[in-house]
Amino acid sequence: MKLEIGNFHVRDIVFGDALSFRDGILTIQKEEALNFIRQDDRITEAELYIVKPGEEVRLCPVKEAIEPRVRPDGRGIFPGYTSKLLPAGEGKVHALKNCSVLVVGRHMGGFQDGLIDMAGPGQKMTIFGNLLNIVLVADTNEAFERFEQQKMNDALRRAGHKLAEFIAGCVKELEPEEVEVYEMGSVRGRDPETEKLPSVVYVMQPQSQMEALGYNDLLYGWDLNRFLPTYMNPNEILDGAVVSGSFMPCSSKWSTYDFQNTPNIKALYREHGKTLNFLGVIMSNLNVALEQKERAAQFVAQLAVSLGADAAVVAEEGYGNPDADFVACLVALEDAGVKTIGVTNESTGRDGRGQPLVTLDEKCDAIVSCGNVGELIELPPMKVVLGELEALGRDGNSGGWEHDEILGPSVRPDGSVIMENNGIFCGDQVAGWSPKQMMAF
Amino acid sequence: MKKAIVYLNQFFGQIGGEEKAGFEPEIREGQVGPAMQMAKTLHAEVTHTIICGDNCMGSNPEETCAKILAMLDGLEFDIFLAGPAFQAGRYTVACGLICKAVKEKFGVPVVTSMNVETPGVNMFRKDMYILKGANSAAKMRKDLSNMVTLANKLLDGVAIGPAEEEGCFPRGIRHQVWRKDGKPASERMIDMLLKKVNGLPFVTEMPIPKIDRVPIAPAIKDLKKAKIALLNTGGIVPVDNPDRIQSASATRWGRYSIEGADGLEGGVFKTVHAGFDPAAADADPDVITPIDALRALEKEGFYGALHNWFYTTVGTGTTESEAARMAREIVPYLKEDCVDAVIMVST
Missing domain, CATH: 3.40.50 (Rossmann fold)
Known part of the structure; x- marks a missing residue:
């Protein structure tokens, strides 16, 4: 399977007369883009903004991030979700780099939504503080979940995915400035020098905790709660096979942008044939019932052994209950003789004294640890807020609160905030970006 | 100076x-x-x-x-x-x-x-x-x-x-730090992976701590005389959530009277727990705090008495250290009220 990602490096984004990409400048025709979004009659209110690193802008409640992409051959970029179900991971896709489409609720947030600052001390807390962002701020008529803490955010998220593809339409016919090639064939009969290297599988545990459908990560449009682990070509992940969901406390979230660019997969590709033999991805999940966790771990270990893996990396999208899946999977792999390392975040609390994961095992002896969901964060006011900052404290955002005797409310009258890292949009970057590390004090 | x-x-x-x-x-x-x-x-x-x-x-x-x-x-x-x-x-x-x-x-x-x-x-x-x-x-x-x-x-x-x-001994406190070299998790992952698979020494970023084990309490000698309290981490609170218990990463708890009540009613009580689908618990809070069943057993004389207060916090994302602190705050109330045993409902 050979995937060619043709990159177009965006230096600036402006609104203008026609959607175009020229000399690094992405021009968006605002009304045209908004009319495209309004085709979904669930959207009741929509506005577009461009925000750039260094601007004093705060975004909240942020629901999703997508890298704008398009396929020159006309296939859709999220098969089984926004377009016809077809295999991903093969052929050419064009990508607008250094930018993302962000979806922000105009009014209502929830448990799963996050905050992004484009300047100040919060800017470094998520990669999106350093990207050029096309921000869709919108509201919907989905009254059934308006006041629910758990929201599917279906209309808003789909609007973002479709908008990302719509905007990338301007580079469909253009020649990319650079092409990244990802090629992986059968696990059998590989080059003899590569075969001598230690073989490695990458095990992904995307979020799937909600029993009800519509909240979890999707694989080719299929809800990962109704799923058992399977083997995948890593190109499929990099090419839109997985779409992010709407459930986990936000710093633990893997947005669709994260899936499209998963740094851990790219790093394993870079080492392939040099220091290791990358066998591919075992896609798993994070269901809540104990037997489901054990069944998934059993499947993962069996697949790894059958594929001939000497080593495995396990990464989880979440914390708390999913730690049980993470640890069970690491232990099952170690017990099967596969040398395993994990990538995760921790929940040691505001004082840092809590147990890192809800369950632990001495076999988890090699962990890359990317952040503390409970870290207390104070951020100064920003000149502009896109969305509704009150959502952080009011709507059950996992990093915010309405009232606290000692700390006061999360959202203060002057526009400054105090919150947990939990509410920073994709802040812990377990997909591989994280420049953060947990350390003992 | x-x-x-x-x-x-x-x-x-x-x-x-x-x-x-x-x-x-x-x-x-x-x-x-x-x-x-x-x-x-x-x-x-x-x-x-x-x-x-x-x-x-x-x-x-x-x-x-x-x-x-x-x-x-x-x-x-x-x-x-x-x-x-x-x-x-x-x-x-x-x-x-x-x-x-x-x-x-x-x-x-x-x-x-x-x-x-x-x-x-x-x-x-x-x-x-x-x-x-x-x-x-x-x-x-x-x-x-x-x-x-x-x-x-x-x-x-x-x-x-x-x-x-x-140059200190760790104090049992772990916080996130932005690495000075900015080295991303993906590169740290490759380093650790290659060392482990090649049998070289490596340093984990999360040493597994010794797990605190709480000994099991001795059994109640005479259940027929025991006063039993109901506690839960499922976030069951009066609908206005008077103690403003957080939906996740809770640091707050509350206690609510059930004196004379044969159960909790939907619309009067609800869950604020954000880690599961709340529909069933909102409709009938007794699925988490089974006061209806406990009353029935109390009337049968299976045990002594149900304590007049039930205690609530939210378990999702709540750290072990915060949970231990809340327990230290709750236990004196239970002791003062001569509670013999508690049922802890987790979700």
């Missing part, structure tokens, strides 16, 4: 060797022995030195600490330094004991230094900054300098970095 007080044992306090180890604590104005060396670079004036024999502290720690605390009463000081104690076992314990007592009573930062092989390290490292000390007094200059460096940061209000950077 800020002020400091230093604690030394009989040997470094220049009273004598083992034969003087029973020396009763004394406070002296000014600087004795190592305190003189510290005073040269410390960003505070060392106003007093306390000297105490190691056996005196070792054989009667509570009384000896109380005597020293009484000596400190009324003195102004911004930091308290003890040692360095090197590999002298009794001295390390003495430094830990007095530092802990001073920190608790006066609320000032305390700093000491010990060798890894001594008992004081594991006894006190969670309570204070203990610098990793040498195994003999030949390294006095270095250990003193390390103590002063850390003490100066505390005096100057400079943020204290990770234990490894500061």
Whole structure:
């Protein structure tokens, strides 16, 4: 399977007369883009903004991030979700780099939504503080979940995915400035020098905790709660096979942008044939019932052994209950003789004294640890807020609160905030970006 | 200028060797022995030195600490330094004991230094900054300098970095840090993976701590006389959530009367827990807090009585340390109300 990602490096984004990409400048025709979004009659209110690193802008409640992409051959970029179900991971896709489409609720947030600052001390807390962002701020008529803490955010998220593809339409016919090639064939009969290297599988545990459908990560449009682990070509992940969901406390979230660019997969590709033999991805999940966790771990270990893996990396999208899946999977792999390392975040609390994961095992002896969901964060006011900052404290955002005797409310009258890292949009970057590390004090 | 007080044992306090180890604590104005060396670079004036024999502290720690605390009463000081104690076992314990007592009573930062092989390290490292000390007094200059460096940061209000950077024993506290080299998790993953798979030494970023195990309580002797309370982490609260318990990462708890109630009604009570689908619990809170079933068993005489209050917090994302703190706050209420046993419902 050979995937060619043709990159177009965006230096600036402006609104203008026609959607175009020229000399690094992405021009968006605002009304045209908004009319495209309004085709979904669930959207009741929509506005577009461009925000750039260094601007004093705060975004909240942020629901999703997508890298704008398009396929020159006309296939859709999220098969089984926004377009016809077809295999991903093969052929050419064009990508607008250094930018993302962000979806922000105009009014209502929830448990799963996050905050992004484009300047100040919060800017470094998520990669999106350093990207050029096309921000869709919108509201919907989905009254059934308006006041629910758990929201599917279906209309808003789909609007973002479709908008990302719509905007990338301007580079469909253009020649990319650079092409990244990802090629992986059968696990059998590989080059003899590569075969001598230690073989490695990458095990992904995307979020799937909600029993009800519509909240979890999707694989080719299929809800990962109704799923058992399977083997995948890593190109499929990099090419839109997985779409992010709407459930986990936000710093633990893997947005669709994260899936499209998963740094851990790219790093394993870079080492392939040099220091290791990358066998591919075992896609798993994070269901809540104990037997489901054990069944998934059993499947993962069996697949790894059958594929001939000497080593495995396990990464989880979440914390708390999913730690049980993470640890069970690491232990099952170690017990099967596969040398395993994990990538995760921790929940040691505001004082840092809590147990890192809800369950632990001495076999988890090699962990890359990317952040503390409970870290207390104070951020100064920003000149502009896109969305509704009150959502952080009011709507059950996992990093915010309405009232606290000692700390006061999360959202203060002057526009400054105090919150947990939990509410920073994709802040812990377990997909591989994280420049953060947990350390003992 | 800020002020400091230093604690030394009989040997470094220049009273004598083992034969003087029973020396009763004394406070002296000014600087004795190592305190003189510290005073040269410390960003505070060392106003007093306390000297105490190691056996005196070792054989009667509570009384000896109380005597020293009484000596400190009324003195102004911004930091308290003890040692360095090197590999002298009794001295390390003495430094830990007095530092802990001073920190608790006066609320000032305390700093000491010990060798890894001594008992004081594991006894006190969670309570204070203990610098990793040498195994003999030949390294006095270095250990003193390390103590002063850390003490100066505390005096100057400079943020204290990770234990490894500061040369301290970890205090059981873990926080996220932006790496100076910015090395992303994906590269750290590759490094660790290649080392592990090739049988080379590697350093995990999350050492597995020793797990605290709580012993199982003895069984209730006579259930028919037992008063039983219901607790839950499922977030069942009156609909207006009067205690404003958070939906996740809870630090708050509440207790609500069920006196005379045969169950909880939807619309009157609900769940604020954000970690599961709330529909079933909102419709019938008894699916989490089974007061209906407990009342039925109570009427049958299966057990003595259901306690008039049930207790609630939210478990999702709530750290073990916050949970333990909330338990410490709740337990006195239960004891005061003579509750014999609790049923803890998790979700």
